[in-house]
Amino acid sequence: MSDDIRPHEVAVALPDSPDAGVYFIGRIRTPWKTREECPRRGDADGPICRLEIDPRWAEGLRGVQPQTQAQVLYWMHQARRDLVVQAPRRRPVVAGTFALRSPVRPNPIASSMVELIGVEGTTVLVRGLDCVDGTPLIDLKPAPSH
Amino acid sequence: MSDDIRPHEVAVALPDSPDAGVYFIGRIRTPWKTREECPRRGDADGPICRLEIDPRWAEGLRGVQPQTQAQVLYWMHQARRDLVVQAPRRRPVVAGTFALRSPVRPNPIASSMVELIGVEGTTVLVRGLDCVDGTPLIDLKPAPSH
Numbered sequence: 633m634s635d636d637i638r639p640h641e642v643a644v645a646l647p648d649s650p651d652a653g654v655y656f657i658g659r660i661r662t663p664w665k666t667r668e669e670c671p672r673r674g675d676a677d678g679p680i681c682r683l684e685i686d687p688r689w690a691e692g693l694r695g696v697q698p699q700t701q702a703q704v705l706y707w708m709h710q711a712r713r714d715l716v717v718q719a720p721r722r723r724p725v726v727a728g729t730f731a732l733r734s735p736v737r738p739n740p741i742a743s744s745m746v747e748l749i750g751v752e753g754t755t756v757l758v759r760g761l762d763c764v765d766g767t768p769l770i771d772l773k774p775a776p777s778h
Numbered sequence: 779m780s781d782d783i784r785p786h787e788v789a790v791a792l793p794d795s796p797d798a799g800v801y802f803i804g805r806i807r808t809p810w811k812t813r814e815e816c817p818r819r820g821d822a823d824g825p826i827c828r829l830e831i832d833p834r835w836a837e838g839l840r841g842v843q844p845q846t847q848a849q850v851l852y853w854m855h856q857a858r859r860d861l862v863v864q865a866p867r868r869r870p871v872v873a874g875t876f877a878l879r880s881p882v883r884p885n886p887i888a889s890s891m892v893e894l895i896g897v898e899g900t901t902v903l904v905r906g907l908d909c910v911d912g913t914p915l916i917d918l919k920p921a922p923s924h
Contacts, residue, residue, distance in 0.1 A: 642837055644834055644835070644837075645834075646801070647801050647834070649799070650796075650798075650799025650800055650801055651799075651800060651801055651802040651853075651914065652796075652799070652800045652802070652853055652855070652914070653795070653796025653797075653798070653799055653800070654796055654797060654798045654799070654800055654885050655792070655793050655796055655797055655859075655884050655885060656797040656798070657884050657885070673922075685876075688790055688791075688793070689790070689862055689875075689876075689884060690862075691788055691790075691862040691863050691874055692862040692863070692874040692875040692876045692877075692883075692884075693874050693876055693877070694863055694873060694874035694877065695871075695873035695874050695877035696874060696876050696877045697877070703889065705885070705887055705889070707797075707798055709798070713801075716835055716836075716837040716838040717837050717838070717840055725841075727840060727841035728837055728838040728839050728840035728841050728842060729835075729838040730831075730835075730838045730839055730842050730902075730917075730918040730919060731838075731839070731840065731841035731842045731843070731920065732919065732920070733919050733920055733922065737838075737917060737919070738801050738803050738835060738838075738916075738917070739800050739801060739803070739851070739916045739917050741851055741887065741916065741917060743849065743851070743889050745922075756876075768797065768798070770884075770885045770887065771876075771883060771884070771885050771887060772876040773876060773878065773879050773883070774877065774878070774879055776819075776879065776891075
């Protein structure tokens with residue numbers, strides 16, 4: 633995590649205390665050890681990644697179906713939270729945080745759609761993620777039907 | 779919020795403390811005053827709802843574009859968090875929490891895709907939500923491109 637700020641970026645003071653608490657329900661295991669190694673976005677043909685669910689929540693996996701689309705929410709624990717205007721390194725824009733999908737945001741929660749490959753004990757195998765190895769998992773749910 | 783548990787449901791002890799903190803960045807104003815009044819799911823032709831952003835984060839709205847699809851994350855503050863197996867009232871299933879999109883889950887975070895209608899000061903007008911009036915907002919970002 634870095635406190636560097638690029639030209640045109642704007643940081644704000646964070647609130648003194650959070651309004652609610654998140655439980656990490658497990659960890660995500662991926663082939664990418666650093667943010668720099670991560671692909672730009674998840675690929676449905678990419679490698680299988682593992683959601684290792686904490687035993688406390690194991691029964692929550694009852695009925696989770698392979699060969700379905702699922703939504704994974706995770707906590708981008710390496711991202712700073714105080715930038716409201718950003719100048720992303722890879723794009724020639726300066727924009728508000730809510731106009732970007734940057735990991736840097738007040739609540740660093742990512743949502744990814746994945747293909748659910750299978751369940752082995754308390755581990756869920758999925759394709760389509762792009763996050764760093766060890767990322768905290770906060771939810772798994774079926775993809776919305778349309 | 780209720781501690782009632784239906785037949786076949788399973789509750790677990792919650793962790794002693796959270797692993798991370800969420801900031802409520804604003805409130806969602808909708809026409810529905812109770813969970814019972816809320817529609818079953820958001821409708822792109824439904825009423826306009828308002829995301830009232832806290833002034834702290836106002837600059838984050840720079841560049842937010844009307845007539846686009848956006849993703850809204852919110853905190854389902856009325857939902858209990860300790861059920862790992864649920865028997866939803868409206869469906870004849872008993873299933874693990876991670877096989878359901880129920881609001882009842884370890885981290886009661888909802889993700890909705892909405893149509894972004896416009897921005898008026900620190901208020902964002904959207905269609906497609908289905909949550910109760912006063913729901914805490916935790917994020918707004920552009921819909922993922924495919």
